[in-house]
Amino acid sequence: MGVTALILFGGPVAVGTAAGYLSGGRLSRLAGVRLRWLWLLWLAAAVQVAQLATAGLPGAAGHRLRAPLLALAITLALLWLSLNARGRTWPLKTEVGLALTGAALNALPIALNGRMPYSPSAAAVAGLRAGSQTAKNVPAGHSTRLLALSDTIPLPPLHAVISIGDVLLAIAAALLVATAMHHPAHTARERPQPCPTPSPGNA
Template identity: 45%
Template sequence: MSFSFFVLIVTPPIAGVLVGYLCGGRLSGFRSVRIRALWLVWVAAAVQFAQYFAPGVRHVVQDVAGIPMLALVFAIVFGWLAVNLRHWPAAIRVAGAAIVLGAAMNALVIGLNGRMPYDPAAADAVGSAPGLEGPKNAPAAAGTRLAPLGDVIPVPLVDKIASPGDVLIGGGTVALVVLAMRRGRRDHATPAPAAAPVTV
């Protein structure tokens, strides 16, 4: 897993926490957001890890079973969000829906092509060789399906290419963290009810 990929994964939640604090939010706000089936997140992380560091597992899942590993990751995350969305407050549901839409877009283009296609011109713009292939990516060609949903957005700061789905996932993650933290500010600002007077 490259450093630039790691940065893209961890930046949205960290940015959400920073923006949340700037907006007066508190991490305690997450206590008011009920989270179910957290184990699915760990399963998705394990599948993502196996994609890069367990070629035997990748061979069985991707080559034998014919299931793209990234599509499997997105499907698990989609399932986790589907379990939780209906229990979250309305504003947080909107942020969660953006994450679901982004994950669905990525899963769709990966499922149709086997790997995430990328724009060779975008790869060249961030200094990557435009014809490289790997377990995750392949250059878009004439027969690529839904190529505009692939990695087409250059991110020069980390020399990475993002997809429209990545943008929705990142933006939704930031918004979800900020909205949850602001609930902590509201709970903190709510004064405790005054004690009833004692009658002698």
């Protein structure tokens, strides 16, 4: 993972951790947030790797597989988030909803354009070479749909271009970490119940 990707993914987590500590939370309480259906997340990651590998396929095979695989990876990730929101506190549910909104805003331009378009002018501001294509990104043109939801926000210090959906996902990640650091050590369901004391007549 490059330095830019590390900052983009790890930055919100670091900000959330700092906010959690400043508000009285503890990192050890993250263990109390039980994550379910983790196999869905691993499956989404595997599909994402397969989607990136389509760039090396000859002919139009990679182009035909790229969008369906990316849609499947996003769907699996959204399903995992939705399942893990069930039974949580309302702050966690709200933050999961924010993450789902960000993911949906990213999925729309990808679904309509096959890959996430990016603004060539924003890429130039960020210090990137405009016009290059990857398995995930394509430069925006006259036929691009939903350009406003595409990668149009330049980050010159990181040499990156992000989308509105990316911003919402980063905010949601920071809030989720900060909120989880206030999670109670034991829930009512997890708290051990006292053993009943036998009556003298049953001894």
